[in-house]
Amino acid sequence: MALIEVKEICRTYDLGDVKVNALCGVSLEIQKGEFVSIMGPSGSGKSTFMNILGCLDKPTSGNYFLEGTDVSKLSRDELAGIRNKKIGFVFQGFNLLPRTTAIENVELPLLYNGLNAKQRRELAIEALKKVGLQERIDHYPNQLSGGQQQRVAIARALVNNASLILADEPTGNLDSKTSFEIMELFVRLNTEKNITIVVVTHENDIAAFSKRMIKFLDGSVVNDMKVIKNG
Amino acid sequence: MVNISSTLKIAFRALKVNKMRSALTMLGIIIGVGAVIAMLAVGTGASKKIADQISSIGSNLIIILPGSTTAGGVRMGSGTQPTLTTFDSEAIQKECSAVLEAAPVLNGVAQVVYGNLNWSTGIIGTTPNMLSIRDWPISSGRAFTPQDVKSANKVCLLGQTVVDNLFGDNNPIGHIIRIKKVPFTIIGVLAPKGQSPNGQDQDDTIYVPVTTAQKKLFGTSFPGMVRIIMVKAKSTQELGLAEKQITELLRQRHRIGAKQDNDFSVRNLTQIMQTQEQSARIMSILLGAIASISLIVGGIGIMNIMLVSVTERTREIGIRMAIGAKTWDIRLQFIIEAMILSLVGGAAGTIMGLISSEILAKATGWSIVISPISILVAFGFSGIVGIFFGFYPAYKASLLDPIEALRYE
Structure with a gap:
């Protein structure tokens, strides 16, 4: 069974006078343990596709099966539950809570699934260790560099043992050296922990870290290929 | 499923970030x-x-005043x-079934x-049952008897204020005082009663038998004349009936004819007092x-600030939603913040109210009663205000679209 299976999904935005098809007739499968990069110019529908994969949005038509369940029919709160347990998000702007320490940011998803304070803390420390930030658990986001903030965000995505990490331009705000460090972290999580990772990016050298590349244009998939590693 | 202690922590932190704003909202x-x-x-x-005061003048009281004279078409005042x-x-006591006791009063002011x-001080000539009408016990000595009244004995009961002024701490019983130069033997002291409803010192008085007052002190223009009659009805329910029977x-x-006006007036003292109390x-x-x-205005202030807070923290709400906060997680977070405020x-x-009541009592001399119920009501009401005015902003926050909220700058 594929981790992700989308069948003929469309997403139409109703802007009153006109209807805009942001996504039309997309069908694909992503298996567990894949590392996929999604590319395409702005307006190509890749962000809409990510929102749907992340259960933040629902397709107007078509079906989306996540681990075999059709999530396109679920309610708002059920989707929140799925996001909490199965999906980890990494954003371009990090999206950490300000004035909240690294460990508290990482604990945040656990707050919404009823774990007690001790369990939360243990899991959060474990997640921060995985991203190499165990030394800075009590730092506030504004005391951390961009790369470190993104690591905290990745730890937050990992803390609930999510099977899927969705990263929307995770290196967009970082310099190239830090970008590569973050991508190497993704590669390590993918190979060592077998976590499925989907990354949206503009840049070819970032996409080069993935194993599979999907290109979007005008709301459809135009290219879906394996990444050939040279060297 | 919501974790209360961490929600509280989050709420306190959010309020601490804008200390001044939170403090003003709380104000x-x-x-x-x-x-x-x-x-x-x-x-x-006040009530x-x-x-x-009502209980100090006695309960179920009716007072009968003499009528007014008309001199050359000018009607004079009552009495x-x-x-x-x-x-x-005596007739009222004997014949009116709704009347418990009736006592005549002939009073005046005299030098003692x-x-x-x-x-x-004020001298009141009356009968012994006056004490039970006024619910007024004797603190020492004895009351005068019907026999004292019958034989117009020169005995008297002193109010506490008179005792204080003439005897200080000494026991007055058995001593002789002169009222209008007439010697009276003190046989008892009335228990202190305090102020009357119109602010008079009720203890500044001397009780003597009505007959003695008539014959030795004030005189009468015709036999048995008294100034007023005090009546105690059998019960509050029978006050109206007693009034009717007396009239x-x-x-x-x-001997007043059917078309003539009364030459007296009957007043229900208790009713007047109860109206005042009401x-x-x-x-x-x-x-x-x-x-x-003003509490509701304060609540609107909370709502206002919570709405601002929701807008300011749109992105935070988006993040929380993305990582799995459900509708009620978001709502509770904001409701709890409002409730903390x-x-x-x-x-x-409550503390302010207690302090200002004390200050008010000291500054104005008003009597002030702080009931625990009023504190409970005010405090409970403030909690309800928090929930009520916190709900709309919380509801608004929970309806945000996570994608839009995450993009909010």
């Missing part, structure tokens, strides 16, 4: 709760004072034409002398209502 509630408590204290104090007698009083001290009896006794209670409700308006404000307001 609205502090003033509201403080005002409710202080106003209720003033109102309750309690009146209630105390100008003496028409009542001790015999009227003991040794080298003197004092001017009928006195019209008959005074108006005091209405005033206290009114004060409380006005004060609770209102409850902390309520607690501070």
Whole structure:
């Protein structure tokens, strides 16, 4: 069974006078343990596709099966539950809570699934260790560099043992050296922990870290290929 | 599923970030709760004072005053034409079934002398049952008896104020004082009673037998004349009936024709007092209502600030939603913040209310009663205000679209 299976999904935005098809007739499968990069110019529908994969949005038509369940029919709160347990998000702007320490940011998803304070803390420390930030658990986001903030965000995505990490331009705000460090972290999580990772990016050298590349244009998939590693 | 302790922690932190704003928002509630408590204290104090005074003059009282004279078409005030007698009083007691006791009163002001001290006070000539009508016990000695009245004995009962002024700490019983130069033997002291409803010192008085007052002190223009008659009805329910019976009896006794006006008037003292008490209670409700308006205004302040807070923290809400916060997780977070504002404000307001009531009591001399219920009501009401005015912003926050919220700058 594929981790992700989308069948003929469309997403139409109703802007009153006109209807805009942001996504039309997309069908694909992503298996567990894949590392996929999604590319395409702005307006190509890749962000809409990510929102749907992340259960933040629902397709107007078509079906989306996540681990075999059709999530396109679920309610708002059920989707929140799925996001909490199965999906980890990494954003371009990090999206950490300000004035909240690294460990508290990482604990945040656990707050919404009823774990007690001790369990939360243990899991959060474990997640921060995985991203190499165990030394800075009590730092506030504004005391951390961009790369470190993104690591905290990745730890937050990992803390609930999510099977899927969705990263929307995770290196967009970082310099190239830090970008590569973050991508190497993704590669390590993918190979060592077998976590499925989907990354949206503009840049070819970032996409080069993935194993599979999907290109979007005008709301459809135009290219879906394996990444050939040279060297 | 919501984790209360961490939600509380989040809420406190959010409020701490904008300390000044939170404090000002709370100030609205502090003033509201403080005002409710202080106003209720003033109102309750006023009605309690009146209630105390009612019980101090005695319960179920009716007072009968003589009528007015008409001189050359000019009607004089009530009491100008003496028409009542001790015999009227006896007849009322005997014949009116709704009357428990009736006592005549012939009073006046006289100079009282003991040794080298003197004092001017109100002298009340009456019968022994006056003490039970006024619910007025004797603190030492004995009351005068019907026999004292019959033989017009020169005995008297002193009020506490008279004792204080003429005897100080000495026991007055058995001593002789001169009232209008007439020697009277002191046989008892009346228990202290305090102020009357219109502020008179009720203890500044001397009771003597009515017959003695008539014959030795004030004189009468016709036999048995008294100034007023005090009546105690059998029960509050029978006050009206007693009034009617007395009126009928006195019209008959005074031979008043069907078309003539009464030459006396009957007043239901207790009813007058109860009306006063009722108006005091209405005033206290009114004060409380006005004060609770400020509490509602404070609540609107909370709502206002919470709406600002929701807008400011749109992105935070988006993040929380993305990582799995459900509708009620978001709602509770904001409702709890609003409740903290209102409850902390309520607690501070309670203290403010207590302090300002004390200051008010000291500054104005009003009697102030702080009931635990008023504190509970004000505090509980502030909590309800928090939930009520916190709900809409919380509801608004929970309806945000996570994608839009995450993009919010």
